[in-house]
Amino acid sequence: MSLPQARPLRSAATGALSGTLRVPGDKSISHRSLMFGAVAVGETVIHGLLEGEDVLNTAAAMRALGAQAERGADGVWRVRGAGLGGLAEPAGVLDMGNSGTAARLLIGLVASHPITTFFTGDASLVKRPMMRVITPLERMGASFVSRAGGRLPLAVVGTDQTVPFTYRLPVASAQVKSAVLLCGLNTAGVTTVIESEPTRDHTELMLRHFGATVTTERLEDGALAVSVTGQPELTGREIFVPADPSSAAFPLVAALLRPGSEVLLRDVGMNPRRTGLYDTLLEMGADIGFENRRNLAGEPVADLRVRGGELKGVVVPPDRAPSMIDEYPILAVAASFAQGTTVMLGLKELRVKESDRLAMVAEGLTRCGVRVEVGADDSLTVYGTGRPPQGGATVATAMDHRIAMSFLVMGMGTAEPVQVDDGAFIDTSFPGFTTVMNGLGARIGAA
Structure with a gap:
């Protein structure tokens, strides 16, 4: 197949985010x-x-x-x-x-x-x-x-x-x-x-x-x-089809990182085997409310009300990995803004996703001024300072939609804008991502 033309994107710091949306289907x-x-x-x-x-x-x-x-x-x-x-x-x-x-x-x-x-x-x-x-x-x-x-x-x-x-x-x-x-x-x-x-x-x-x-x-x-x-x-x-919890993770974390934000995400899938990110963010002190819980054709869903606030570092156990394997890149971004150290264990499967996500996340965070360590046991340690990271880097995405979206979210809060070398592959899972995020108050555009 022919590859889509590369589409570099740039994300700059923004103020509080607000709005109501339904991310694309799971x-x-x-x-x-x-x-x-x-x-x-x-x-x-x-x-x-x-x-x-x-x-x-x-x-x-x-x-x-x-x-x-x-x-x-x-x-x-x-x-x-x-x-x-x-x-x-x-x-x-x-x-x-x-x-x-x-x-x-x-x-x-x-x-x-x-x-x-x-x-x-x-x-x-x-x-x-x-x-x-x-x-x-x-x-x-x-x-x-x-x-x-x-x-x-x-x-x-x-x-x-x-x-x-x-x-x-x-x-x-x-x-x-x-x-x-x-x-x-x-x-x-x-x-x-x-x-x-x-x-x-x-x-x-x-x-x-x-x-x-x-x-x-x-x-x-x-x-x-x-x-x-x-x-x-x-x-x-x-x-x-419920709204995809993996896609909802991006506006959710973006709202958490911007003080004064309040965003409502509708119809998000709440399958217990997909909620590891929510469990982790709540442990980090995130303000996430679960409203209007119900079932859609056998799948549990809820509306998520997210408010900005401070996060703290935590240890994420390896047995949580299956329930949040696609969300580690955006969790690592959240951890880079948190106060204290976040340790993510049992990430071997990240090496065989759309890219070697473990290596790509570590490299991207390092470029943005965040101190990280990748362990021989396929762990990732992010040393947060409680302050926005520097940013100011161009991050390679390796044709990985989740890497691209994660670092565009990061750029919404860093001291300097963050650029990704290619956002074309975002459409594989989240068509209209840039429009949706900008509708909440983001500043994402062509680089």
Whole structure:
């Protein structure tokens, strides 16, 4: 695929932020709603789908596999599925853009179909490890041809003779868990994934919503065994996509860092396995109120009222990482404004995200005058002084949307403006980010 033209952006200090907004729909739930609707019988109606580039690539992939997926004039998406086991062999290569979630889940879904499917992605995605899904899916019966290390581009040679088995995750990963469960969905028998640490459970919740039998059992060693009974008939459903908590993190932290701010974020997903950032910020002394708690199609949501104030350094335990793995870059920015030292433990998975986020965050903070240390145990220590960092740097983003947004938020409070070398990839998860933030009072513009 051709890369979007680089778009350097610059963020300057601002006063108090104020306003009410709803950030775009949850990316994880958006991907799954399209995929599960594509293998269901009948029509799935999706309200609030994230229309970022990553999710639009997933919609295109489902059309290439034989489902119908279209946006109506009312902004509502409708998917007419091919039925479980009914996916067709695509005529071309499926380009998953920047999304590891879409690639890994879809690889699992097509592995139990007797078709050959080719996958590729952008310059960032083709560097990300896929052996973590290839290994269990090969044991279920699928075959793969890939570059060294199991990286994209790759071909999945699927089969309708996959066999169920029990797989213990070597690393905490909702993507790997979901890939195995989705292969098991079209496999006779019961497929089980054992996870030592709870990861995002959007797949389990949504599969139940579509009519699958998914169970979760606590084992004697404390691990969770998640099982799916194969070959159910999935029925199209109505889905309401909550506002993405990972996207909400950026205006939330921006408001916390600017004295006098008050921002209301509506309909934010409050899945307990996604709220690690909120828990951490509350420990740091953040003023966050949770209002109007309710459920939307099986997912808990709330409105978040955020007020600016002082933060203090804390120790973030490693077992919190699965519930906030995408939020560490913006947490590190918050920590750089806090009084005292913040230690974030267990960040190994940050090294295999859209970029090596651990290294990128440390480098960017250092450039902005913040003292940081990266430990041999993949920890990150940020030494906050309680004063705004200096800023005044250009930060490399390595095509990573969350790195770009994090440092643009940082520039809203630093002594000197912060520039990112490329903000083009922000649209993969948060289309309209600059407009939304400027509507609250930010000063983000072309560099």
